[in-house]
Amino acid sequence: MTSQPGDDRAHRPSPADAVCARCGTTAQGPPLTWTCSVERGVRRYFCDACAREHIRAIEGRLDSDRW
Template sequence: MTSPSGGSDDDGSPGAGSPEEPGDLVCARCGNRADAPQPTWTCSLENGVRQYICDACSRENLRAIEGRLDSAWW
């Protein structure tokens, strides 16, 4: 089946054409839980796996996080 010009193959079902949103988030450092994505949490992609860090752990480890950034980000 082909899509009309300018259309997409997205069938509108959840997860179609977009990354799946996590349900229950767990902080990779302290185990703190949140039932939905939090704007103050940090998300990192490490070895192809998404890891979420709560805002308290992010603040406590800010220097270590910044230390891993390429110098181009400074």
């Protein structure tokens, strides 16, 4: 039985990366400060800055296309 170092997965990008649907900012997680909005069955994330700016539209369930 041979032992091998597990270095081959060290630099793999995380599949949990989130992209802000409005400004394109990327982050891992997504962070708790981000807002998730489901529009037409598609999950979209908004960073804290965009979410704060458009919280009313998000809470009003308006599609971001109409912002």
